[in-house]
Amino acid sequence: MRQRWFRITVLAVALFAINVVARLVVRVAFDGSDSAQGRSSIAMFTLIAVVLGVLTFVRAQRRKPGDWLPDVGFGAVGGMLLTVLVGPFLSGSEPFANGGGDFFAQVWLYGGCAIAGTVLGYWVAVLLGRDYRSRSLKAFTRAKAARPRRVVGR
Template sequence: MRHQRWFRITVLAVALFAINAVARLVVRIGFDDSDTAQNWATIVMFVLVALVLGVLTFIRCQRVKPSDWLPDVGFGALGGMLLTVLIGPFVSGNGPFANGAGDFFAQIWLYSGCAIAGTLLGYWLAVMLGRDYRSKALKAYTQNRAARPRKIVRR
């Protein structure tokens, strides 16, 4: 079951939602009416989302092609965003549109931006270090090509 694609996507979505739920519970229990604490918890939550996606992308892009890991990460982040935006406010005791549509869509844009930034940073770091799937394949090809003796052509 762990090797099925939907399982990886679901685990990622639930993990990203858990980050949001913990941040909301910390603010609700510890700092109920503090705007500063809510802002800091939001910043920490978005940084953790970007960090989780960056680390996951860095690890996955070393082992498999981007066409295999990118949909997993993308749909997992999308699922996490939907859970965060639609179910997350109920953890804090509000509804999704309690603060208006502007805050609802602002949270979608912020979440999307942090998810994309974290994924890109993880992938770029792997490419910079030459540890991504394509760089490894090109290195193996070059080494294999150099190891063969030169073919002499007779006329």
């Protein structure tokens, strides 16, 4: 159980680190430019989706979805909470500085990208026949074909 929470925490911190890097690049290199902030947000959300997609693809090959999906889900929610509640302080702002609409728009955008990345990673694993269930069925088929047929005498 302790190892499971460690994996969730590492994922949340890694997703938050993506946000921190994006915010610091805009703050230091572009002096808070609005166009740079928009581009870095797009890059950040794309990278979050890619990270979750790759993680899902890797984990879907080894375990059942019931084992890895809560880890990925809680890690993504933890990363989102850190991003929307702690992240603005890195930019010299506050979470609700631009109003509730901006806050909840960021929550919805983050959630949408996280779900899209996770679903794409799982779909690719299923499409390639590399997910846990496909591999189990393939192993069962091979084992069944390798056994000789029982001859029943009548």
